[in-house]
Amino acid sequence: MKLNIGYALCGSFCTHDKALKYMRILKDKGHNIIPILSFNSAGIDTRFGTAAQLKEQISLITDNPIIETIEDAEPIGPKQMCDIIIISPCTGNTLGKLSAGITDTPVTMAVKSHLRINRPVVIALCTNDALGASAQNIGKLINTKNVFFVPMHQDDPHRKPHSLVANFDLLEDTMLSALEKAQFQPVF
């Protein structure tokens, strides 16, 4: 089964390498990858790399143009462009916006447009405040139709007691379950 996968990256810059690795794995399995960048992941240079390098790496994996504006993300639902959207990585910021129904980035626009046609969204959350300010948003979205989470764990419970990171190795399994409208388990 060849899928059209919307693959969205948010500004968890330290996990972009992992996200790109799994983007490539999905591409190598024959899926069509439609890359989507949040404004911040498309525009901010950090110690983990520049925005230009990120875009170059994405372009080496997929031939599709990168969606990096709200207007380019808007047709995703109406034109049925994606079978599934994976947000990998998803920040606490984007999670909060999705939970609150805020649509002001290409990623939140893509998700809103895609949910409009009742198709699944997979979230690979990586955030230091997952068990802090973001906990309520996990609670809300885990109970939201067509939204599924990649299993996650505490990456450094003693030094970062509120932090959770997605287990990227389970991204594909989570995607396959989500296509059947089921949450891959165990999620924690």
Ligand SMILES: Cc1cc2nc3c(=O)[nH]c(=O)nc-3n(C[C@H](O)[C@H](O)[C@H](O)COP(=O)(O)O)c2cc1C
């Ligand atoms: C170097 C660096 C690393 C960051 N890592 C994370 C992270 O892992 N998780 C997270 O939720 N936010 C992280 N942030 C903060 C987000 O980039 C910030 O909240 C931003 O507004 C996210 O925008 P977006 O969700 O639209 O991509 C990081 C910021 C910087 C500068």
